[in-house]
Amino acid sequence: MRAVVVYAWARSAAGAIVHADGGVEWRHARPVAGEDDPAAVAAALAVAGPDGDVVGLTLGDADASWALARGAARAVRVTDAPASDDEGVTAAVIAAGVRSVADVDVVVVGDSEEHPGVAAAVGARLGWPVVAGVVSAAPSGAGIEAVRRAGDVQETVVVTCPAVLGVAAEGAESRTPGMKEQLAARKRPVVTTTLAELGVDTLPAAVVAGGTRLPEQARTRVFEGEPEQTARQLVAALRAEGVL
Amino acid sequence: MSDDTWLLAAAGTHLKGAVAAARAAGGRVTVLAVGPRELADAAAAAAPDEVRWLETADDQPAEAWAAALAAEVAAAAPHVVLAPSDPASRTLLAAAAVPLGAALLTRVLTVRSQDDALVVDRSSLGGAVVETLTVQGPLAAVLEDADDAPPAAAPATVAPLAPAGAPVPMQVKREPLPGAAAGIRDAARVVSVGRGLRSKDDLALLDGLLAALGAELACSMPVADDLGWVPKERYVGRSGQHIAPRLYLALGISGMPQHLEGVRDAKVVAAVNNDPAAPIFRTADYGVVGDLYEVVPALVAALAE
Numbered sequence: 001m002r003a004v005v006v007y008a009w010a011r012s013a014a015g016a017i018v019h020a021d022g023g024v025e026w027r028h029a030r031p032v033a034g035e036d037d038p039a040a041v042a043a044a045l046a047v048a049g050p051d052g053d054v055v056g057l058t059l060g061d062a063d064a065s066w067a068l069a070r071g072a073a074r075a076v077r078v079t080d081a082p083a084s085d086d087e088g089v090t091a092a093v094i095a096a097g098v099r100s101v102a103d104v105d106v107v108v109v110g111d112s113e114e115h116p117g118v119a120a121a122v123g124a125r126l127g128w129p130v131v132a133g134v135v136s137a138a139p140s141g142a143g144i145e146a147v148r149r150a151g152d153v154q155e156t157v158v159v160t161c162p163a164v165l166g167v168a169a170e171g172a173e174s175r176t177p178g179m180k181e182q183l184a185a186r187k188r189p190v191v192t193t194t195l196a197e198l199g200v201d202t203l204p205a206a207v208v209a210g211g212t213r214l215p216e217q218a219r220t221r222v223f224e225g226e227p228e229q230t231a232r233q234l235v236a237a238l239r240a241e242g243v244l
Numbered sequence: 245m246s247d248d249t250w251l252l253a254a255a256g257t258h259l260k261g262a263v264a265a266a267r268a269a270g271g272r273v274t275v276l277a278v279g280p281r282e283l284a285d286a287a288a289a290a291a292p293d294e295v296r297w298l299e300t301a302d303d304q305p306a307e308a309w310a311a312a313l314a315a316e317v318a319a320a321a322p323h324v325v326l327a328p329s330d331p332a333s334r335t336l337l338a339a340a341a342v343p344l345g346a347a348l349l350t351r352v353l354t355v356r357s358q359d360d361a362l363v364v365d366r367s368s369l370g371g372a373v374v375e376t377l378t379v380q381g382p383l384a385a386v387l388e389d390a391d392d393a394p395p396a397a398a399p400a401t402v403a404p405l406a407p408a409g410a411p412v413p414m415q416v417k418r419e420p421l422p423g424a425a426a427g428i429r430d431a432a433r434v435v436s437v438g439r440g441l442r443s444k445d446d447l448a449l450l451d452g453l454l455a456a457l458g459a460e461l462a463c464s465m466p467v468a469d470d471l472g473w474v475p476k477e478r479y480v481g482r483s484g485q486h487i488a489p490r491l492y493l494a495l496g497i498s499g500m501p502q503h504l505e506g507v508r509d510a511k512v513v514a515a516v517n518n519d520p521a522a523p524i525f526r527t528a529d530y531g532v533v534g535d536l537y538e539v540v541p542a543l544v545a546a547l548a549e
């Protein structure tokens with residue numbers, strides 16, 4: 001089975017500075033691996049199986065070797081992908097990148113909390129079924145068995161290929177690649193391509209950013225001081241709320 | 245394109261808040277409910293103008309109908325299509341966005357028409373800021389789940405929907421999550437511990453507080469996943485438990501968005517953390533800046549007074 005794992009397709013919120021007036025300044029505009037990306041790679045490797053093929057797909061000037069150090073055999077990088085507020089635009093670029101890879105059975109995308117529409121929109125653009133919110137996946141006959149949780153229910157969804165999985169991390173990455181794997185990754189092939197080569201139209205943006213502000217509810221009542229005093233203040237507040 | 249608003253719902257949570265958001269977006273509000281009859285009834289109780297209901301087979305996930313429903317939505321051509329944030333609903337939404345030619349935005353708080361455009365406020369950077377965007381043309385938006393508001397009108401009627409298209413082959417098997425039925429999911433009060441705890445043995449420090457509050461113990465993801473100090477079924481967060489206690493007391497938890505998503509429905513969130521800049525102090529209702537090793541015994545004493 002051939003899996004494409006999409007990684008480092010968005011800026012990290014950690015690269016942003018929020019000023020006191022609510023303005024945002026990006027220290028690092030470069031796409032970086034998201035918190036769900038390690039889980040996406042793990043799911044892609046699990047679905048592809050030991051005889052399968054995992055191809056990485058990344059956007060902009062991200063570090064393409066990130067997934068290569070984690071088991072992807074090769075990677076495609078779309079060099080001029082725009083950073084768009086419209087997640088449909090991001091998904092269209094990713095879908096075009098997927099189409100540039102032959103005979104793909106499954107696309108795995110981190111089901112990012114900050115961008116929860118992208119994984120589903122990639123499937124919509126490709127016309128493939130989508131399972132989002134996945135925590136683990138495995139091959140199952142001609143398809144995939146994907147596990148996710150909804151409240152106190154565990155759902156096991158079986159879907160035929162080709163399909164798209166949105167994978168949400170259950171924990172931090174358990175093992176980061178060592179120096180040997182990182183060096184080997186830099187020798188693996190990376191194909192660079194452009195929107196024009198992929199046939200992606202660069203239409204005028206339908207979404208125009210109009211600025212940011214701090215949320216209105218800076219509502220936390222914070223107690224500071226000696227523990228005995230702050231504990232009494234908190235208990236009194238919680239009693240007043242009627243929750244004790 | 246009409247001035248109407250559609251809401252695509254495959255799960256029964258946060259529907260009243262979602263219908264309220266749809267009302268603000270304008271036009272006639274139609275909920276397309278995809279699932280069992282109980283879901284359609286919950287949608288109707290949220291008082292949209294109408295509910296159109298597609299009943300799914302017990303072993304069929306709502307997403308199997310994504311493409312067929314996208315065609316139905318495109319034929320109605322609403323100017324705004326909304327969905328709650330659960331995985332199935334947002335998958336239906338993303339599918340509908342393509343034939344509509346709609347921009348796709350997420351974590352959306354409000355949508356309103358202004359002149360010939362839509363003005364959208366959305367949560368960004370993990371809730372640190374609210375961003376305002378202007379959209380020309382149709383919009384598909386995943387809502388930031390809001391506290392359910394009371395419905396403003398009588399329940400809507402439910403009309404069955406028979407899409408012209410067929411579902412794709414997908415099956416789902418649902419089982420109770422091991423260990424999820426008891427404990428923290430039903431607790432009125434939950435004390436949760438994070439990386440501020442220095443060792444597993446120190447969990448004993450919490451016994452007196454748990455007893456004094458009549459609370460269940462929960463934890464943040466690293467405490468269950470990386471450290472294994474607390475059973476995984478007690479981990480609260482985006483991919484863990486989602487709970488709605490009357491009181492959630494977070495001890496030594498920094499308050500990353502993925503953790504807070506699990507307690508979005510708690511009535512009151514209180515936090516103890518020794519870092520005054522911890523993100524949880526921006527979102528909790530109450531905070532105590534201090535060392536949990538000192539504050540917890542003080543809380544036990546204060547509760548006894």
